[in-house]
Amino acid sequence: xxxxxxxxxxxxxxxxxxxxxxxxxxxxxxxxxxxxxxxxxxxxxxxxxxxxxxxxxxxxxxxxxxxxxxxxxxxxxxxxxxxxxxxxxxxxxxxxxxxxxxxxxxxxxxxxxxxxxxxxxxxxxxxxxxxxxxxxxxxxxxxxxxxxxxxxxxxxxxxxxxxxxxxxxxxxxxxxxxxxxxxxxxxxxxxxxxxxxxxxxxxxxxxxxxxxxxxxxxxxxxxxxxxxxxxxxxxxxxxxxxxxxxxxxxxxxxxxxxxxxxxxxxxxxxxxxxxxxxxxxxx
Amino acid sequence: xxxxxxxxxxxxxxxxxxxxxxxxxxxxxxxxxxxxxxxxxxxxxxxxxxxxxxxxxxxxxxxxxxxxxxxxxxxxxxxxxxxxxxxxxxxxxxxxxxxxxxxxxxxxxxxxxxxxxxxxxxxxxxxxxxxxxxxxxxxxxxxxxxxxxxxxxxxxxxxxxxxxxxxxxxxxxxxxxxxxxxxxxxxxxxxxxxxxxxxxxxxxxxxxxxxxxxxxxxxxxxxxxxxxxxxx
Numbered sequence: 001x002x003x004x005x006x007x008x009x010x011x012x013x014x015x016x017x018x019x020x021x022x023x024x025x026x027x028x029x030x031x032x033x034x035x036x037x038x039x040x041x042x043x044x045x046x047x048x049x050x051x052x053x054x055x056x057x058x059x060x061x062x063x064x065x066x067x068x069x070x071x072x073x074x075x076x077x078x079x080x081x082x083x084x085x086x087x088x089x090x091x092x093x094x095x096x097x098x099x100x101x102x103x104x105x106x107x108x109x110x111x112x113x114x115x116x117x118x119x120x121x122x123x124x125x126x127x128x129x130x131x132x133x134x135x136x137x138x139x140x141x142x143x144x145x146x147x148x149x150x151x152x153x154x155x156x157x158x159x160x161x162x163x164x165x166x167x168x169x170x171x172x173x174x175x176x177x178x179x180x181x182x183x184x185x186x187x188x189x190x191x192x193x194x195x196x197x198x199x200x201x202x203x204x205x206x207x208x209x210x211x212x213x214x215x216x217x218x219x220x221x222x223x224x225x226x227x228x229x230x231x232x233x234x235x236x237x238x239x240x241x242x243x244x245x246x247x248x249x250x251x252x253x254x255x256x257x258x259x260x261x262x263x264x265x266x267x268x269x270x271x272x273x274x275x276x277x278x279x280x281x282x283x
Numbered sequence: 284x285x286x287x288x289x290x291x292x293x294x295x296x297x298x299x300x301x302x303x304x305x306x307x308x309x310x311x312x313x314x315x316x317x318x319x320x321x322x323x324x325x326x327x328x329x330x331x332x333x334x335x336x337x338x339x340x341x342x343x344x345x346x347x348x349x350x351x352x353x354x355x356x357x358x359x360x361x362x363x364x365x366x367x368x369x370x371x372x373x374x375x376x377x378x379x380x381x382x383x384x385x386x387x388x389x390x391x392x393x394x395x396x397x398x399x400x401x402x403x404x405x406x407x408x409x410x411x412x413x414x415x416x417x418x419x420x421x422x423x424x425x426x427x428x429x430x431x432x433x434x435x436x437x438x439x440x441x442x443x444x445x446x447x448x449x450x451x452x453x454x455x456x457x458x459x460x461x462x463x464x465x466x467x468x469x470x471x472x473x474x475x476x477x478x479x480x481x482x483x484x485x486x487x488x489x490x491x492x493x494x495x496x497x498x499x500x501x502x503x504x505x506x507x508x509x510x511x512x513x514x515x
Contacts, residue, residue: 037480040477041477041480046465049465059467061381061464061467062462063381063462064463076369076371077371078369078370078371078380178480179480180479180480180482181480183482184482202481202482203482206482206484233370233371235370235371
């Protein structure tokens with residue numbers, strides 16, 4: 001009886017070992033890229049990664065999460081390279097020694113979207129904190145990502161600038177979901193939300209949301225590539241991370257970023273910025 | 284409503300044109316969940332039968348643990364498997380996180396208690412005297428177990444279907460340990476989540492329909508086997 005069970009479990013383990021595709025990949029050829037949902041949901045990475053893989057022979061494992069989670073993965077040495085858009089958190093990440101070689105890749109911008117009827121009457125306003133204040137005083141529904149993503153930290157920074165603490169307010173709801181899903185929720189519930197332009201444009205056809213506020217300097221959405229510090233985590237694929245980061249800021253890639261989305265949306269989703277300074281953006 | 288029709292149309296288009304990406308995703312779903320179910324059968328039926336046929340102190344506690352395990356939340360399994368498989372985690376040396384293998388491991392953990400619980404109940408439901416009778420006819424213990432398993436074929440196959448159904452439809456663990464990597468660890472459920480968040484609802488619906496069709500045909504085959512000889 002026991003021998004039978006033992007045999008069965010043993011053969012189970014053998015089957016498991018035989019089916020391990022992970023072992024056939026050499027470790028140094030794998031790169032774990034932790035990035036934000038916007039780069040995946042917009043389709044940009046589907047264009048860039050095959051080019052990179054073909055050029056270098058690396059295999060990129062893209063894990064699309066929020067910027068917060070991406071950096072948490074980097075902090076634990078569970079990712080090799082990050083493509084994120086949460087500048088303040090990134091600076092801290094590098095200052096704490098978890099990341100090296102933070103380089104500017106591209107930007108686009110955030111917009112405040114909401115129902116076309118605009119119940120809080122924010123259309124035409126010029127300052128984003130003032131817009132948030134008006135939404136708060138009107139008590140209009142505002143949907144927050146609530147997931148520590150780059151967009152969420154930007155939103156929190158704007159609330160802070162407006163001097164309002166939206167937590168626990170009835171009109172303030174956190175979805176805990178990615179940008180695409182949060183936009184869908186806002187559209188269904190007729191709420192306002194802060195969105196990156198790329199995801200909004202990609203989903204626009206299914207949404208009953210208008211872009212109501214854009215162009216404020218605070219709304220810049222800046223993407224950097226950061227390599228995880230191999231000095232902290234020896235298992236990190238440092239060479240692969242460097243190759244990917246170099247690829248992102250290379251001239252050819254920046255050219256692809258510049259034209260990505262033009263055919264589909266009539267305007268680019270991202271603006272390439274390699275080599276520029278963060279302070280000079282939006283000027 | 285238009286959206287659903289659009290989705291159905293798209294599903295048939297993707298199937299008829301044998302869209303290579305969708306075919307790859309479908310095959311991987313089948314491969315991952317099929318392997319996980321096989322592993323769970325080995326673990327589940329053997330352990331379930333062993334527990335059903337033995338008496339020992341703490342048996343009731345073990346049985347209630349198995350029954351609780353039948354409702355293991357996939358995301359919790361996904362979380363723990365991720366932590367164990369991290370490079371710097373206890374099983375990091377295996378280097379299988381974000382691979383189909385990791386998904387098989389997680390799904391096998393989800394399906395095993397389901398198969399185990401149903402096997403246990405199936406074997407226990409057999410008349411007690413049957414065991415004595417078989418032994419009295421001169422069978423060895425091994426032969427007895429084999430006959431019992433054959434006798435319980437009907438509910439055991441229900442266990443197979445429940446286990447397979449549990450993992451093929453599961454998304455939480457697969458996305459966490461597999462990473463939904465294009466052309467590598469993307470399965471029907473994780474692709475559906477992603478296409479939904481991309482706003483491609485028609486493709487998401489199409490993938491959902493393909494998933495349902497696949498589950499239906501698998502269960503059709505299993506049901507054929509199960510109902511082949513109806514019990515007296």
